[in-house]
Amino acid sequence: MLPAAPDLPIRAVLGELTDTLRGAGTAVLVAPPGTGKTTLAPLALADAVEGRVLVAEPRRVATRAAARRMAALLGEPVGERVGFAVRGERRVSPATRVEVVTTGLLVRRLLRDEELPGVAAVVLDECHERALDSDLALAFSADVRAVLREDLWLLATSATADVPALTAALSAPVVTASAALHPVTPVWCPPPAAVRPALGLRVDPALLAHVAATVRRALAETAGDVLVFLPGTGEIGTVHTALSTVDAEVLELHGRQPAAAQDAVLRGGPRRRVVLATSVAESSLTVPGVRIVVDAGLARVPRMDLARGLGSLATVPVSRAAAEQRAGRAGREGPGTVYRCWSAAQHERLPARPEPEIAVADLTSFALDLACWGRPDGTGLALPEPPPAGAMAVAGEALTALGAVDARGRVTRRGRALAAVGTHPRLARALLDGAPRLGSRRTAELVALLAEPDGAGTDDLAAARRTLDRDRRAAGWRAEMHRLERAAPKHPATGVGAEAAAGVVAGLAFPERLARRREGDEDTYLMAGGTAAQLSPGSALHGAQWLAIAVADRPVGRAAARIRLAAPIDPTTAAELGAALRHTEERIGWYDGDVRADRIDRLGAITLATRPVPDPAPAAVHDALLAGLRGEGPRLLRFGPGGVALRARIAFCRTVFGEPWPDVSDAGLVADPDAWLGPELARARRRADLARIDASAALRRLLDWRQAAELDRLAPERVTVPSGSSIRVDYTDPAAPVLAVKVQEMFGATDTPRIGAGRVPLTLHLLSPAGRPAAVTSDLASFWRTGYPAVRAELRGRYPRHPWPADPTIAPATRRTNPRRR
Numbered sequence: 155m156l157p158a159a160p161d162l163p164i165r166a167v168l169g170e171l172t173d174t175l176r177g178a179g180t181a182v183l184v185a186p187p188g189t190g191k192t193t194l195a196p197l198a199l200a201d202a203v204e205g206r207v208l209v210a211e212p213r214r215v216a217t218r219a220a221a222r223r224m225a226a227l228l229g230e231p232v233g234e235r236v237g238f239a240v241r242g243e244r245r246v247s248p249a250t251r252v253e254v255v256t257t258g259l260l261v262r263r264l265l266r267d268e269e270l271p272g273v274a275a276v277v278l279d280e281c282h283e284r285a286l287d288s289d290l291a292l293a294f295s296a297d298v299r300a301v302l303r304e305d306l307w308l309l310a311t312s313a314t315a316d317v318p319a320l321t322a323a324l325s326a327p328v329v330t331a332s333a334a335l336h337p338v339t340p341v342w343c344p345p346p347a348a349v350r351p352a353l354g355l356r357v358d359p360a361l362l363a364h365v366a367a368t369v370r371r372a373l374a375e376t377a378g379d380v381l382v383f384l385p386g387t388g389e390i391g392t393v394h395t396a397l398s399t400v401d402a403e404v405l406e407l408h409g410r411q412p413a414a415a416q417d418a419v420l421r422g423g424p425r426r427r428v429v430l431a432t433s434v435a436e437s438s439l440t441v442p443g444v445r446i447v448v449d450a451g452l453a454r455v456p457r458m459d460l461a462r463g464l465g466s467l468a469t470v471p472v473s474r475a476a477a478e479q480r481a482g483r484a485g486r487e488g489p490g491t492v493y494r495c496w497s498a499a500q501h502e503r504l505p506a507r508p509e510p511e512i513a514v515a516d517l518t519s520f521a522l523d524l525a526c527w528g529r530p531d532g533t534g535l536a537l538p539e540p541p542p543a544g545a546m547a548v549a550g551e552a553l554t555a556l557g558a559v560d561a562r563g564r565v566t567r568r569g570r571a572l573a574a575v576g577t578h579p580r581l582a583r584a585l586l587d588g589a590p591r592l593g594s595r596r597t598a599e600l601v602a603l604l605a606e607p608d609g610a611g612t613d614d615l616a617a618a619r620r621t622l623d624r625d626r627r628a629a630g631w632r633a634e635m636h637r638l639e640r641a642a643p644k645h646p647a648t649g650v651g652a653e654a655a656a657g658v659v660a661g662l663a664f665p666e667r668l669a670r671r672r673e674g675d676e677d678t679y680l681m682a683g684g685t686a687a688q689l690s691p692g693s694a695l696h697g698a699q700w701l702a703i704a705v706a707d708r709p710v711g712r713a714a715a716r717i718r719l720a721a722p723i724d725p726t727t728a729a730e731l732g733a734a735l736r737h738t739e740e741r742i743g744w745y746d747g748d749v750r751a752d753r754i755d756r757l758g759a760i761t762l763a764t765r766p767v768p769d770p771a772p773a774a775v776h777d778a779l780l781a782g783l784r785g786e787g788p789r790l791l792r793f794g795p796g797g798v799a800l801r802a803r804i805a806f807c808r809t810v811f812g813e814p815w816p817d818v819s820d821a822g823l824v825a826d827p828d829a830w831l832g833p834e835l836a837r838a839r840r841r842a843d844l845a846r847i848d849a850s851a852a853l854r855r856l857l858d859w860r861q862a863a864e865l866d867r868l869a870p871e872r873v874t875v876p877s878g879s880s881i882r883v884d885y886t887d888p889a890a891p892v893l894a895v896k897v898q899e900m901f902g903a904t905d906t907p908r909i910g911a912g913r914v915p916l917t918l919h920l921l922s923p924a925g926r927p928a929a930v931t932s933d934l935a936s937f938w939r940t941g942y943p944a945v946r947a948e949l950r951g952r953y954p955r956h957p958w959p960a961d962p963t964i965a966p967a968t969r970r971t972n973p974r975r976r
Contacts, residue, residue, distance in 0.1 A: 179306070184330045184331070208277070210288075212283050286511045292537075323537060338489070343495060381429050384430060405430070406431070409432065410628075440487075453470055525553065532546075556569075585598065603619055612694065616655075616656040657722055659721075667682065702720060704720060744781040788820055790844045799882075877969045893916040894919040898923070917932050
């Protein structure tokens, strides 16, 4: 089958390649883009084996393009000796020797019949891209060869020499083809002003305007067609509009297009062309006529927020390896030019290679395929790297909730039915369970939309569905819808309205994203999974009480997710669809400042109803009161003035003498409330009961009989001063008790009164006759010598009826004034 032309670099190693496969059965072919590995290598293998050669490509566009190119080399239409199969379309015949399929389709075939009857060789193209389906196709094919089909040839190809994980997984020899590629001149053209980094799916319009301006510049400076790399269909549409007046045919190339439109781009044309493409054009296919590449420098990749269960797409800077792949598109047919919309300095800071999808993506489909293969955790398979444990655990929980796997991770009959649909297990569940409620056609329409929601243009799922009927570019959606309709249980349409139908499908697919609006906030919702989610300003969904959220992502630095696609849903339907998340719990505890005993009906994290528990368990109530005391402290109790003073006196004794005097600090009292509150606490049922407890009497339970007897001696409530007055001691600061006494009542005393068995001098607050502080001292003798003369000079004129002797140490103490002179 190998044609005489073209004379591509891969021809030099085709003999070595077939000899290697004949001897080892497996090989890794490393060849740069443009060397012919995608087209000539499969044709050479078809000459060397008896049976069909199955070539797996990571993208549908590349699958059809590779088949068309090989058929053209043979001078035949597609479907004779070279055919292809993609999801929803297959063109082969009994004469087909080389069949090109997507890697996802190869995985489905392997799961249906792992022996691959009639297939002599499997070629896994572009393995360096490390898509999930590519990893699975590699692992399953290697397992088949090792266990069932030793005669099966297995060839993995890569455009880069950095393939240690690939060669290690296969334990295969490497065959390398080199090529003197046409030179590609880089032109660094960063935006003239700073642009905001991409966030989620949002790309700064200023960058897109700069890309359009760079395309105009490239058209003016160079010859040949222009291939423009943009992250998604939304950005392609924006740039397409901006280029509406250029003197060239502006075309689009992305996975959502109908096959005919994609094929037309890959056939070339008479006019100069500008092709706006996503990453589908990075490898595996040649866009004829392209001599210039304009690269926006962004890629759209899957991301999984494991903590919140939010799988979404994110826009990230392209890797250096991918940038080289893109630039190589300009050098396939001759010298070319790449205009990079970033600087050379920024280029050096880019990641060397893109992250493998297995490291960052939602692994639910991946885990289901492993379970269907009989290896739920992937152990023993030739995966280039093991899947992350956390992501696999989340995927396992999702599959268990769907009924796809049992408690040991083994696939169930339901799981095989979900896998057979050929879409994400959540969407497969929505298709299988939604068809009886809505009808097969309507359910398939909505599931097809959710399968590729990028570019919906609105956050209203029902509105997005309506626009597809008017969108001439929606042929890809229509093809997927028809495929899903064939896979769905056959049911006629029902009378459910468009909005209600959208809510049902989204709720079936993502029950943990059923969400209710938060009280007092029109745009914020709580999802059943526990994550807050917000509508964008101006959303058509504004005001809906309940939403079934299909797509949400969480921007960096924000606690709440952003709702990207959802539909209103009524509470009854939400409760029905989220039945697996429904649960009732009794909550007895200290909430909002009191004991609460409630029976709560929940949909996941959403509270549906709260009812009081009429007769809560006494032990639970007691625990709640303890929690309240520990949280709010002894202020919940009624101490009264006597209790406050008693507590302070006990605290003084502990400060001076230490243990075994009890700790009556807040922390000490709430550490074991039962030890001193006793029966009063046991009888309490609510906050008000705590306030009725006589904490003063309860405090004395903390003292043993010796401490009770010693308390008045060591920490007297009152102290008698020289005037004969009995004055209360203030123990507020247990380290420095205070005695507030008038100066005249201390005349005649030379020593400071002491307590605590003489260990602690009282801090004297010496007062004026009006009771105002005049001096503070803990050394009365020193005060009489140094402080009193100034106090006497200041106050004797103000209070002439009170004695102010020159020597207070010999004057009699008094509480009275001097007799009034007649």
